[in-house]
Amino acid sequence: LSVCIFISTRKSWAGEGDLKNYVDVEFQPDGKHTRIGVGSKIIEGIREVGIDLQAPCGDRGVCGRCKVVLTEGGGLLNQPTGYELRAVTLSELRDGYRLACQCTASRPGSIVVAIPPESRIGHQRMVVQGLAPKLRPTPMVKKISLNFREGDFKRLRAVKADSELLTSALRRAGCSINSLSLEAMRALPDAMPRSGGSVTVAVWGGREALSVEAGDTSSRLFGFAVDIGTTKLAGYLVDLKSGRVLATSSLPNPQIAYGGDLISRIAYYSQSAENAGRLKSAVVNGVNRLIEDACRSAGVDASEIYDVTAVGNTAMHHIFFGISPKYVALSPFPVAVKSSFNLKAKELGLNVNPAAYLHSLPLIAGFVGADAVADILATEIYRFKGPSLLIDIGTNAEIVVGGREGLTCCSSPAGPAFEGAHIKHGMRASSGAIEAVWIDPDDLSVGYKTVDDVKPRGICGSGIIDAVAQMFKAGVLNRSGGIDRGVKSPRIRVVDGKPEFVVAWGGETEGGVDITITQDDVQEVLLAKAAIYTGVSVTLKRLGLKPRDIRRLYIAGAFGTYIDLTNSLILGIYPDIPFDRVRFVGNTAGSGARMTLLSKQVRVKAERIVDRARYIELAADPLFEKEFTDSIWLPHRDIELFPTVRKLLKGLGRL
């Protein structure tokens, strides 16, 4: 029962109102609140605050898609219904899982409901939510409120410096600081009471006074965690006292304007100091926008943020801190700094409290960055006995295999195909993107769903995975990924000597042109999936493990949430293991950053993870080339490795 989703506290958000016939509900990690009447269903509250939940069966309990986690106040609800007992596993039930359409408030009080990423519908394209274990907040920054009694205060001020009075009062409060920030010194003269009264000090690491504020401001203490992805930035505004996420924000990484993948950005950075400056400013400005957005929606002033944590892969990390990533891409791939460190956030130009620190999570190696460390922290796979597998799907996929016995990791350059790049009609997962595709094997008729249910404008990552997998399942593709020109269908045609498959006809689309999957698109997807599978396969082989040894598979990342489990197995992205061992954990890089923000102990854990992690340089591994060539097949040259897919194809008469 160690893993549960998101943090909450006992205090009701609703304050002093009449609670007799109501239940106050807080939704995490969205940080939204509402109040529902006793007798109402939780799903009503979810709809009221505007969170998009999967509920295709119309709240009848039969589809089992509206799973939520009661992290607090579960006792105020009805007992699980029969529908729930069918849809929710025993272990999930122990972790607090319920179906939102089946649980009803039976007594007044307050509850906290976490909504896991897999229960959400794709409206929120930028996945920021992620699994995280429950933590007791032990942030690096604490606020201590001091009270100077009127009696001898004036006399004392004539003899002692304000900083001395503050330091001794803090010492009496059990905190021995050894320095004041420049900002704290500057705040002192006006913050000190004229003749006795309160003053509040934000203390970092028990040793540096960051700020001095007049009166008692100890209830307001916030932190910000940021996940710097190659493709997206995600931010979390956290109440450091309660541990709650107050608001989240996300943005495409503005560096995309200077290169879609890491290698092209590294090349751009290395060309000139101006380019380097542009990339650096782009990400810093992006993070500042995240801070601004989250603060606005939560009613927090950015100057109330006293600590920041950041994760990212090695290249994103280096560029964010203004460290050249040039050599990271050149043999022997040296990394400038791997261990964690603290800086003043103002040194990078972050718009938070000017005395706030910024903590960088440690990196594992050149292509296994702080994001992988964060993934490991959030899934806690280092606690489990027996091997787990973690795949964080992104432009670079991070792969971690291990458990209590040790961690082995590698990184695989999947490329941006799953993000819709390098694909003829590919696009990001914004309005009008085809995000899901079904192909009828009988007549090759195509069904699809677009983001925002508008006319299609292109096709995004999850749609591409669906399309290629469904094309294979329907016999449009052969096992080596070739489009079978022998199949008779108007949807299969040859343009400029190259075959393609029409997903949507021009008459249905926004732009009036056909949206197709070309032979080249298929090739891009196969290269991407082969890269991921090869990383997993080589790592498992190096550890002497078989796919079936994996007790749990965590699929993390923004893309991990929306891709279809069956279709991605058909493609052969991940090894064929029972579906019930697979968990989509969402953006765990962000979760790890949030955990590090909230807990000093987690910072220590992060260092231990890095010390214990073994790194496999994938490209240099002798197994790599053969494994990669075999993995380009659908689902793999050796179909016996994918018994589930084999069975499916057999059922369709395709084997």
Added chain:
Amino acid sequence: LSVCIFISTRKSWAGEGDLKNYVDVEFQPDGKHTRIGVGSKIIEGIREVGIDLQAPCGDRGVCGRCKVVLTEGGGLLNQPTGYELRAVTLSELRDGYRLACQCTASRPGSIVVAIPPESRIGHQRMVVQGLAPKLRPTPMVKKISLNFREGDFKRLRAVKADSELLTSALRRAGCSINSLSLEAMRALPDAMPRSGGSVTVAVWGGREALSVEAGDTSSRLFGFAVDIGTTKLAGYLVDLKSGRVLATSSLPNPQIAYGGDLISRIAYYSQSAENAGRLKSAVVNGVNRLIEDACRSAGVDASEIYDVTAVGNTAMHHIFFGISPKYVALSPFPVAVKSSFNLKAKELGLNVNPAAYLHSLPLIAGFVGADAVADILATEIYRFKGPSLLIDIGTNAEIVVGGREGLTCCSSPAGPAFEGAHIKHGMRASSGAIEAVWIDPDDLSVGYKTVDDVKPRGICGSGIIDAVAQMFKAGVLNRSGGIDRGVKSPRIRVVDGKPEFVVAWGGETEGGVDITITQDDVQEVLLAKAAIYTGVSVTLKRLGLKPRDIRRLYIAGAFGTYIDLTNSLILGIYPDIPFDRVRFVGNTAGSGARMTLLSKQVRVKAERIVDRARYIELAADPLFEKEFTDSIWLPHRDIELFPTVRKLLKGLGRL
């Protein structure tokens, strides 16, 4: 033999040249160099490099004014001549004092000559030189050059982060750092050798790597000390390896535009945030100009400055650091911060190495600032048995009495009269200022000297002291400072009902108007001198001491150097003690800042001084009012306190 002036090293500046018939001479603290032939006099070298030395007797050895200190290589000179043995005391001789016109190079080699402030003529208006004890350099910043062997370097770089390689190499070199500055991290990728070679690290306090530089740059390590006076800024560029001052620079404090004295500046600062910003920028920009000037003249790049120290009185200190000085002037006169601290210099916007630290010397109390601590460090009065008296004359005069048994200090608001402000024809000591005045008691004829020997434009501090003392000596002023209208002379006249004395007739002056000392001017001077004397007198009384108990009197400050000892005794600025106990020590605030820059031990000493110093709140002392009223007289209401002046007046028939 503990006190000697300025620091030097054994290495010759001249390099590898032919030294057979020459002596290389370095002048400190000017940082100038020359070479003189064997048989030549030191004074010839001084003239060659353009340092203005007092030598009114024409190098005959009779005036004894051209004293210099041989801090190194004294053995290469002739034995002291008879003239020198008459002019130089035994204790001075032991400290290396010689007369520049009497000592001759007798053997080739290299020597270092320090030129004390009192031997210089007034051409250099801004006094930056000051006495300082000799120190072994133990700066906070050290440069450590590391060498990576080609053999296994590439392999190591593939496994370890550059920062780890650096940290372990430093550990092997005996230095265990625990952090790298952001700048050091940024420098790492390009500074690390490709395949073995050297890299140099500047380490602060043995724990933080400030910078990483390609190759071996360990010979270039510089620091900058700055003295922030109310009226002037003085800067010292110091070679942290040798301890030598490479260049000095000075400027009027640009804050003068916003108020001449502390109280008016504090008022201006407190009016608005814009005003506060203006005062802060003014001083920071001024310090940046000092750095720029000194670096230019010494051929040092400002980015090679890795440490900065700053001293100033409490208000100047607070404003420089952007801390409001508002309350310093309001009862109970609280000080925000008194203890020393280190900041990153870039936090204040100083243009030095972006990772450099800035050390603030500690303060004693609201009106006894870091400048007083620096004075004490430079004079080392805490080492002497028996009481010494230190007067640092400035807009505020700091007064310290004590020795090994303890230190007692106070501050006295002398006001800006000695700086030429609040005086009808007063001006700063720039070109055309009357800086010395003689009045013939017989016919009241006036002789004067101006800065740069041009037509007079006004009268500066030292000229005002001379003028008032000489007016008193000549009977123009009575003992209470009134101009005696009964004295018959065209120079004494009444304008608008107020008497005045003409120092220079319009025909002689630049502007064509008479330059006069008015009755109000006299009053200003008497208030200023009374303030200083009262501070000294009250402190002595509180300690149960008489003037004759003072074993040494140190007169420090920019004004202390040029004022005439006899004339200032006639005014009654300082107590009547034998002239041979008086030493002009120049700008010891600057010396203390330089010492702190050069030595970690001195930083510890500074804290001890502050802990040991007792502070007298002068204005609150019951003795103050009577003493002040008595001190407004010339030289004092009780003439018996000034036996030397009494004798002089008696000789003139004035008593």
